[in-house]
Amino acid sequence: MALAAVAKKxxxxxxxxxxxxxxxxxxxxDEERKALGNxxxxxxxxxxxxxxxxxxxxxxxxxxxxxxxxVEEQESLLDVYRRALGM
Amino acid sequence: MALAAVAKKxxxxxxxxxxxxxxxxxxxxDEERKALGNxxxxxxxxxxxxxxxxxxxxxxxxxxxxxxxxVEEQESLLDVYRRALGM
Numbered sequence: 632m633a634l635a636a637v638a639k640k641x642x643x644x645x646x647x648x649x650x651x652x653x654x655x656x657x658x659x660x661d662e663e664r665k666a667l668g669n670x671x672x673x674x675x676x677x678x679x680x681x682x683x684x685x686x687x688x689x690x691x692x693x694x695x696x697x698x699x700x701x702v703e704e705q706e707s708l709l710d711v712y713r714r715a716l717g718m
Numbered sequence: 719m720a721l722a723a724v725a726k727k728x729x730x731x732x733x734x735x736x737x738x739x740x741x742x743x744x745x746x747x748d749e750e751r752k753a754l755g756n757x758x759x760x761x762x763x764x765x766x767x768x769x770x771x772x773x774x775x776x777x778x779x780x781x782x783x784x785x786x787x788x789v790e791e792q793e794s795l796l797d798v799y800r801r802a803l804g805m
Contacts, residue, residue, distance in 0.1 A: 649768060650765075650770060650775075653761055653764065653765045653768070653770070653775070654775070654778065654779060654782070656761050657758055657761050657762070657775075657779060658779065658782070660754050660757050660758050660761070661754075661758060661779075663754055664751055664754040664755060664758070667747050667748075667750055667751040667754065668751060670747050671744055671747050671748060671751070674740060674743050674744050674747070675744070677740065678737075678740045681736060681740070683737060683740070688737075688740070688741070688744075691741065692741060692744060692745065692748075695741070695745070
């Protein structure tokens, strides 16, 4: 948009343009994010048809995000809790 | 990897390679998704410093995702519920 056109705009129009631009940027990124979510779901489906257990795969990915020390601590705690319940 | 190398692999190695590839693809997409989430957060922060109310902005984006008829129906229902509670 030419500067002259911007200068002629009323303040409320400028705010509306700004708002529209923000909303459209958010919506665009949100769609990209949703598409990635679908891609990830597709990979899980692919893993499933290759014979992998999807729940265990999700757990594996969660573990890989954690520090090994944190994983170990949680595993021993889980062990303690299981014993407390006689499991 | 050369075909000869693949042919020489034990079945468990092939499954491990497949698993590693699936995990890495999921992790890569998940990182991209997280980056998009950060970008979206940045735009909300930008909107806030431009003087827009972030909660209302989120509501606006939610409304834009719905069908106008659905929005209207929910708005009249909300009105009914508010009256029921004397609000």
